Amino acid sequence: MTADREAALPPLFSPDEMARRRRALDEVLEAHGLTHVVLHGANRSGSAVQWLTGWPVTREALVVHSHGSTGVPDTLLVNFYNHVPQARRVAADADVRWAGSRTHETMLQELARRGALGGGVGVVGALPMIGHDTLRGAADRVLDLSGAYTRLRLRKSPEELAWLRRAAELTDLSCAAMRDGARPGSTEHELGALVEGAYLPLGGTSYIHYFSITSMAEPAQCVPSQWPSARRLHAGDVVSCELSTSWGVDYPGQLLRTFTVGAEPTAQYAELHAVADEALARVEAVLAPGVAPAEVVEAASVIEEAGFTTVDDLVHGLGGGYLPPVFGSRSRTLEPLPTTTFEAGMTVVVQPNVTTPDGTAGVQTGELLQVTDGGCARLHSFPRGMGRIA
Known part of the structure; x- marks a missing residue:
């Protein structure tokens, strides 16, 4: 990363640190028999999104993460549309897209693309009721992993x-x-x-x-x-x-x-x-x-x-x-x-x-x-x- 590009970005953690976090989340998924997890944040709240991707939540953001063994990168869904360009610069390891006018529907489409709807899906964060109901109607099992995520944050790197x-x-x-x-x-x-x-x-x-x-x-x-x-x-x-x-x-x-x-x-x-x-x-x-x-x-x-x-x-x-x-x-x-x-x-x-x-x-x-x-x-x-x- 050039000095000019670094100056144009907010503070970022190293690639090694971000990889460590993805591995830690994968261990949580393994412990609960899951392959996929959704992380949600809104109105500048929801630390899991930033922890995993580097993007501080603005209006709303949602991450779909699959176990690293799948080889599929994280998808970061961002609202508003004009927030997407900087999100792409900050969350360089993720596939960053506009969340659309109905974030819960875009989430479901992404989970279906990953083949996640035939099994269980974990959730971290305060997913709105409409998103939760949508997920429950499509997945075999929905499990709240917010407590497990919190335990990952207790000891600092x-x-x-x-x-x-x-x-x-x-x-x-x-x-x-x-x-x-x-x-x-x-x-x-x-x-x-x-x-x-x-x-x-x-x-x-x-x-x-x-x-x-x-x-x-x-x-x-x-x-x-x-x-x-x-x-x-x-x-x-x-x-x-x-x-x-x-x-x-x-x-x-x-x-x-x-x-x-x-x-x-x-x-x-x-x-x-x-x-x-x-x-x-x-x-x-x-x-x-x-x-x-x-x-x-x-x-x-x-x-x-x-x-x-x-x-x-x-x-x-x-x-x-x-x-x-x-x-x-x-x-x-x-x-x-x-x-x-x-x-x-x-x-x-x-x-x-x-x-x-x-x-x-x-x-x-x-x-x-x-x-x-x-x-x-x-x-x-x-x-x-x-x-x-x-």
Whole structure:
């Protein structure tokens, strides 16, 4: 690939990495006695399509994949029609076509061409009801492989880890830009502009950036909001943020931090953050291959011992989706704790976002970590502890 052509494309994985993924999917098919699988995504959601072909889903995309032993390349069906040219450049190993006005009918035609309708077909992703009904009416067996696909995403390859490190660098830059550029009078909208302005010129893409602004003297918000407001910063406020910048759309960093505005933290916020820091340190000390979620919850129990609680998940996987294991702290465990243990190669967000029981005050701290053979490692380098704006 020439330098000019590389510059004209979004970030791409190597041919060896893409071949590894196809082999991994073939092993899933073999385990379930299948030869063919459909992968679906729509409205910029559906990570399996990009994982297998390199094409980030826009309006709608569907992949028909057959076991490598068939010798048939993947077919990528793309809507809208004007998205097809770039999809062909990005998904160079696939047969890329327009999905037509009825994607489910085009899917069925492709499966019939491959001789897939006389047996079973796997599905990954949220295939619309009309597509699901069409497939059920034509195939002998339809099997949901979304869970099996998710398990393929838990442990990251060396190339994926390199992308996540780059995403973490860009996320760190975005947080520094917010910290250094914000002033009393800045709105949440302007905080978002500072964040995005740090990574867009460098090729990063937006994943999330959530903010909470409230008075330390009279707090009324304990966690960031998902939609920004025109609320302005004032001296004496506290700002919490959850920032994620992606490299290649599906590979984000994640950084959670808290800043006071033009003032020292009040006693309440100093205590909240001290407890959060201690919980983060204790979780990091135990996080390693073979460790169960229950051990992590116990390590973070300093939160409840201090009389506080949490509102968000304590730990969740990230990188290729919001991945298992997902669980809260002891006082916020909404479901039974998962029994799956951590493995080397997983990337997880540890975020002891400590709040008061009444939900009026809270802090954000934490970040994306890599589980390694010897424990865990930071992917971010942004300073820890409570920061200061203005």
